[in-house]
Amino acid sequence: MSDTSTYKFNHTMLRVKDPQRSQKFYELLGMKLINKLENPDANFDLYFMAYDNPKSVSHGKHWSDREGLIELTHNYGTEKDDNYTVNNGNGKENRGFGHVCISVDNIQDACKRISDAGYSFQKRLEDGRMRSIAFALDPDSYWVEIISQNPVSETEGKKSDVDTYRMNHTMIRVKDAEKSLKFYQDVMGMTLQRTSEQKEAGFTLYFLSYGPKAPEQSANGVNPIADREGILELTHNHGSENDDSVKYHNGNDEPQGFGHTCVSVDDLDAACKRFEDMNVSWKKRLTDGRMKNVAFILDPDNYWIEVIQNEKLKNRANW
Secondary structure, eight states: OOOGGGOEEEEEEEEOSOHHHHHHHHHHTTOEEEEEEEEGGGTEEEEEEEOOSTTSTTTTOOGGGOSSEEEEEEETTGGGOTTOOOBOSOSSSSOBEEEEEEEESSHHHHHHHHHHTTOOEEEOTTSSSOTTEEEEEOTTOOEEEEEESSOGGGTTTOOOOGGGOEEEEEEEEESOHHHHHHIIIIISOOEEEEEEEETTTTEEEEEEESSSOOOSSOTTSSOTTTTOOOEEEEEEETTGGGOTTOOOBOSSSSSOBEEEEEEEESOHHHHHHHHHHTTOEEEEOTTSSSOTTEEEEEOTTOOEEEEEEOTTTSOOSOO
């Protein structure tokens, strides 16, 4: 039997135009390239970015035994193609994936560092009513939310230490909250950590993760899961479950952008048997195709979820 308590929300995959340009941006945010998988026969490379310093949650661990990685997928030649752009998931058409989120120690200085480096913002800290979050834009215009691990009123004028940053969460929009919550809890084995209902704005945010249940409140009064990694945020716009016109874009149909989330498991064969017994929808079974070390299942909105072996728990792929 596969034990879901050992599962990890390992990474989020984003297609990028120019990997050097993207790597530079995420390095500014304190991430490091901890693994690169080259696939010259298939004309693409994978760059795995993560926080990896002594203050990081997963310092020194194998890349498959971590949470909060960002996988940058580069298809050869896109950096020279003037017509190549990615779908960031937030346009009027083809909406689905929303953003990745970095939590930081001192948000004012963190945002200043990003701005001083020449990067743009979808929402600056001082814009609008929500003065405790910002949205930076990476080189492909993916939204990167910036949230604070400390009360914003106490961090003004303080220098930011990127070694304390976390790749906190990934947001996707879902049509039917009840169906998606049941899937991610019962099938994927995640725990609902926090719910944020915005009645006036007409949406609710659900935050799920592996690991222990979060406290109701943090010691410093901010978001009690701001210092974690490996969180999945489901955004539900009220009424979408009854609207036949609502169908979210999974990022893999054209136009492409976001690719998948990924869970690493204790025993890949046993996990896939468990998923089979639970009658999941498959994009790729473990036995399909040439890649025998990965499987892809589909969530209720047809987002792809990659399933891989946690190599610390059982050696399989040697990657």
